Amino acid sequence: MATTAASSPSLVQKLRGLTGEVVKFGIVGLSGVVVNFLVFWVCINGFHLASLRSNIAATLIAIATNYLGYRYWLYRDRDAASRKREITLFLVYSGIGMLIETGVLGLSVYVLGLDSHYEQLGAKVVGLAVATVFRFFSYRTWVFKALPEPVQAPTAAEVPAPATGTGHELAAQAELMLAAEQIRYAKAE
Structure with missing residues (x-):
């Protein structure tokens, strides 16, 4: 059945809705970044772990806190009929994001030789930015599916x-x- 022009949202309405979603995604993501960087800093300075191990530990803890924010705040109105599927996809796409972030950090430390703690934090910021764009589009497209109109x-x-x-x-x-x-x-x- 064809839809009428009046029933479909305009481009401005779609962008306004997307802007709100991006802001909320950023708030949840920012809390995850804070957790990520705190755990990373404690691991490399307090426990003296290698940078890649520290990054993986920090990212895993941030993934867990972010899931709670996405599921119960940002995407609470999305279809939650299959939690097992949702959590599996969330972990898969979060894992890919972690590989992106860790890959940038590994490239920085082991290829470019940028191994001071502040250079590692800088590489982590770049890797996190690239991984965040990937995560945003994968979460909203495949993990937290919108309910049908x-x-x-x-x-x-x-x-x-x-x-x-x-x-x-x-x-x-x-x-x-x-x-x-x-x-x-x-x-x-």
């Missing part, structure tokens, strides 16, 4: 008069009847 029943003015026999009119009327049945079944569930 509710279908509105056609009003009496939108229902055409009984068809007198043309194929196009009959098909349009059948489409409207099918849409009305789907709405009725959705409301019953």
